[in-house]
Amino acid sequence: MSENSKFTARNLNLYYGDFHALKNINFEIEANKITALIGPSGCGKSTFLKTLNRMNDFVEGCKIEGDVLLDGKDIYKTDMSAIELRQRVGMVFQQPNPFPKSIYENVAYGPRIRGIKKKSELDEIVETSLREVGIWDEFKDRLHKSALGLSGGQQQRLCIARTVAVHPEVVLMDEPTSALDPISTMKIEDLAVEMKKKYTIVIVTHNMQQANRISDTTAFFLLGELIETGATKDLFLNPKNKKTEEYITGRFG
Amino acid sequence: MGTRKGYDLELKEINDRVETMGKQVLLAIDRTIIALEKMDVVAANAIMKNDALIDAMETDIEERCIQIVVKQQPIASDWRRLASYMRMISDLERIADNCSDIAIYIKKLASLKTVTPPAHLGEAFSSMRQMVADMVEAFHNEDLQLAEKVVKADDIIDELFEKNVQEIRDAIKADTDAIEQYLDYLFIDKYVERMADHVTAVASWISFITKGELNIMFTDRYARESKDNPQ
Numbered sequence A: 001m002s003e004n005s006k007f008t009a010r011n012l013n014l015y016y017g018d019f020h021a022l023k024n025i026n027f028e029i030e031a032n033k034i035t036a037l038i039g040p041s042g043c044g045k046s047t048f049l050k051t052l053n054r055m056n057d058f059v060e061g062c063k064i065e066g067d068v069l070l071d072g073k074d075i076y077k078t079d080m081s082a083i084e085l086r087q088r089v090g091m092v093f094q095q096p097n098p099f100p101k102s103i104y105e106n107v108a109y110g111p112r113i114r115g116i117k118k119k120s121e122l123d124e125i126v127e128t129s130l131r132e133v134g135i136w137d138e139f140k141d142r143l144h145k146s147a148l149g150l151s152g153g154q155q156q157r158l159c160i161a162r163t164v165a166v167h168p169e170v171v172l173m174d175e176p177t178s179a180l181d182p183i184s185t186m187k188i189e190d191l192a193v194e195m196k197k198k199y200t201i202v203i204v205t206h207n208m209q210q211a212n213r214i215s216d217t218t219a220f221f222l223l224g225e226l227i228e229t230g231a232t233k234d235l236f237l238n239p240k241n242k243k244t245e246e247y248i249t250g251r252f253g
Numbered sequence B: 001m002g003t004r005k006g007y008d009l010e011l012k013e014i015n016d017r018v019e020t021m022g023k024q025v026l027l028a029i030d031r032t033i034i035a036l037e038k039m040d041v042v043a044a045n046a047i048m049k050n051d052a053l054i055d056a057m058e059t060d061i062e063e064r065c066i067q068i069v070v071k072q073q074p075i076a077s078d079w080r081r082l083a084s085y086m087r088m089i090s091d092l093e094r095i096a097d098n099c100s101d102i103a104i105y106i107k108k109l110a111s112l113k114t115v116t117p118p119a120h121l122g123e124a125f126s127s128m129r130q131m132v133a134d135m136v137e138a139f140h141n142e143d144l145q146l147a148e149k150v151v152k153a154d155d156i157i158d159e160l161f162e163k164n165v166q167e168i169r170d171a172i173k174a175d176t177d178a179i180e181q182y183l184d185y186l187f188i189d190k191y192v193e194r195m196a197d198h199v200t201a202v203a204s205w206i207s208f209i210t211k212g213e214l215n216i217m218f219t220d221r222y223a224r225e226s227k228d229n230p231q
């Protein structure tokens, strides 16, 4: 395990019932870097992402073998609760999913359930979080309006603000821009690049240009296997594996 | 596989056109060698006229490369190819220009009293011609070894160039009446040496396409010549 590694997967296998969805994955995710997971639909990107914050615990019949270490500690074999883990490892989904509440309540929700009650403290967290994702000025005059009235791009950035409000260490993003227009997409990309100073980011994307633009490391999955991983700049210029080449150049049938 | 058929066809088309351009450049060199041997003014004019064809090839390939880059956003080996093609065609075009430059000197020489050419000029010319022929073959077969051979051959041309310069110097000393002719030969010698530099660059792009490692061969002449304490 290298010094800078945030997550380490070792001999990780995952089964949905009889279906072998992740096959002996060995992979290190570096701290304060953006790691992009790419691969065709159904190859196991989301499954892998979800093993990093135990979202698969909710799936019946899901069985996991091997180790997933966060800062060297196995997240499946320690006394760290799944709740605590998910505070350290936040997640942003493909479809923006704000709660049907005000903008303010969306951001204050996490800190509130973690015991913060004082309004002045919550006010401050809301402002800092919204500032962090660059939407404070846009939202400050309508904090108490419903989040559902926002555009998709605004909702997604609100969801990221909600995620960072509980001070995670890692932010997982599963196709966070696939429902967004190009401008909102660029805003999220810029945000991700900005965020990696504070967080470790793992992003699933079907957009090769996006992976190429923002990630430091790229991992290519195929049929549950990790086929190739490497520095993004090398992988997109000179992939080692022929299957990677075929996939990223759009020649994969 | 089998997706992106139009894209693959266009990539292949561009590749074929680069190869055709390479062959045209080789043909221009062959014509230049013969025209110089025979001091053939008609052939020299034909070389210069033909230059427009090679220029048009460069423009056509360049436009195709730009179009496919904008439309398809190529990456990986596709992008290595296209970026390389765009650099290669500019060097190929320069080689063709040098053929025309030499053609101008052939016409000048033909109008003057015949002198014995520098002894190593023919060898420099044919060695450079061999580099271009090897480059065309290396491009066709994506033959890394042959491309590397081309890169190495550049040193031979540099040596022959120096030998010719020495011979020209001696010839001028021996016959000051022939100074015009030998100055013309000096320019031709220099052009041949430049052509070898261009084909070396093209060959190093072949390495980039096949190996993915950027190692463009620039001439090391400036590094050698700029040493503060030359031996």
Ligand SMILES: Nc1ncnc2c1ncn2[C@@H]1O[C@H](COP(=O)(O)OP(=O)(O)OP(=O)(O)O)[C@@H](O)[C@H]1O
Binding pocket: A016, A019, A021, A039, A040, A041, A042, A043, A044, A045, A046, A047, A048, A059
């Ligand atoms: N809860 C589940 N129960 C059973 N099988 C599942 C479950 N979730 C995912 N799978 C299967 O596991 C495989 C990997 O799914 P996963 O969602 O990780 O793919 P993905 O790479 O994220 O694909 P996409 O790009 O379409 O989101 C697929 O074959 C999928 O059908």
Ligand SMILES: [Mg+2]
Binding pocket: A045, A046, A047, A174, A204
């Ligand atoms: Mg998925």
